[in-house]
Amino acid sequence: MSLSLPGRVVVFDYGEVISRTPHAARAALLEATGLDADTLFPVYQELRHDLDRGDLTVLEYWRAIAERTGRTWSVTEVHRLWALDFTGWFEVDPEVLALVEELHDGGTRLALLSNAGFDFGDPYRRSPMGSLFETVVVSAEEHVLKPDASIYHETCTRLGIEPSAMVFVDNRAENAAGADAVGAVGGALHLGRRTAPVARGARGRRLTGGTAHLLTPSRFLRGSARYHRGIVDDPPSSDHHMPAAHTVSCLTPRCAS
Incomplete structure (x- = not known):
């Protein structure tokens, strides 16, 4: 069975989430x-x-x-x-892009939200990858950057959803906090440069008590999907509730998002 999150829209960042560090x-x-x-x-x-x-x-x-x-x-x-x-910036992580494709094939609505210049808009949209996204929001075209609240609201408006329907996947803590401020709160992945991902809250709080679960984007999203299907009782965190939306961020320094 393909991975899917019924009733949710997964919004991905691009740089160092789908793409590899150049x-x-x-x-x-x-x-x-x-x-x-x-x-x-x-x-x-x-x-x-x-x-x-x-x-x-x-x-x-x-x-x-x-x-x-x-x-x-x-x-x-x-x-x-x-x-x-x-x-x-156009060398992608094949495992992550395969996850995006699996979500798409499973019927999950997808979007891309990237802090990027005007030169990235058409390549995002016209690339093979672009066929997987319902909409692509590029910061230069909106003249506003994540984590400004307006760019999250614009993304939701284009998708016709409330922030509570969004699963937000990003690699920067401040962008997770920006999503948190508009209602997209929940589990975040802080990916260290040479360390495994650790589940944390949008404000950096560990969600798993003394020993944090190690989560990749795949494990995080698959855990969310199992929760929505009723296969497990809790989402992939220790909060014991499904937050308005999930955010995923990391601490890896980078120059584009």
């Missing part, structure tokens, strides 16, 4: 720019918020990085850097 692309960026990681990536991360909010174009973003790091890049050079960075 280690090779980051190494290639360092080589192409001639910068070290401590010089490039703090600026990359800081300015990324403006790019993902739609306040900067791709060209403006990379030119701002150049100015902050003492470089001068032509359009041709910027295009090369953009391509290295952009394509690096």
Whole structure:
């Protein structure tokens, strides 16, 4: 039987949830720019918020990085850097994408909610992966970033649901907290960079007492599905109730969400 969550809509983040961390692309960026990681990536991360909010174009973003790091890049050079960075985000985790497909095939409604620039919208929607999602919400197109409440409400409006129907899957604690603030509260997965996932609440509270259960996104969602079908009495946490929605986040540092 395919995995399904009746009456729920699973909303996924993309970067480092469905996609893998682009280690090779980051190494290639360092080589192409001639910068070290401590010089490039703090600026990359800081300015990324403006790019993902739609306040900067791709060209403006990379030119701002150049100015902050003492470089001068032509359009041709910027295009090369953009391509290295952009394509690096499209290597997906096949196990997670297979889980998304299984949910879709089981009849569960799905959506994508990503903090990303304008350049990600069409690739998300027109890729094979995009066929699995009912709607795709991109922060730059809305001119607002997670964890602002309005982007969660916009996602729910497009889907025609209340937040109580949403199962939210993200990799950042602050985005889980943003979902929590609009009613999407419950079990969160904080995925350490080199450690197994640990079930926690949206505010970082362990849900399992002294020994936390180790949960992957698959185990978390399958546990939720078993609860909805009445196979088990409790959702995959120790709260002994089904919260308004589940949030999933992690502590892995990243530059796009």
